[in-house]
Amino acid sequence: MEPMQIVYFSKPYVIEVDSSDSTIGAVLLQSVLEQGNKPVAFATQQLTSTQKSWSTIEKEAFAVIWALDKFRNWIFNTPVTVYSDHNPLIYITESATKTAKLMRWALALQQYDVVFKFKAGRANVVADCLSRLDN
Secondary structure, three states: OOOOOOOOOOOOEEEEEEEOOOEEEEEEEEEOOOOOEEEEEEEEEEOOHHHHOOOHHHHHHHHHHHHHHHOHHHHOOOOEEEEEOOHHHHHOOOOOOOOHHHHHHHHHHOOOOEEEEEOOHHHOHHHHHHHOOOO
């Protein structure tokens, strides 16, 4: 029987992100055999007063950039699927963005092998919970 590992560095990852008015949260997951996605790491961060004034798409996009950077040592050069409950975010890499900030972040995403997918808020439980924590 093969010993169970916490992380398989050559296998794809999943990141689920969410933002609230004051906090962002993310969970790094990886599929383990027939057991489904298992958590590898959790992260949360309080937004600054400037970040709190950003639009929802900017907060959600920042949560993605921040999570990719936070989990970089695990995910670099490995396929990653990012789930967010903010549907417009999936188009950030597919179309011209409206602001310079989103354009910079779209360019920053190019260093990763990332695919965006929508996940309804009620199904994005872990990231949603993390984004509600006060640091």
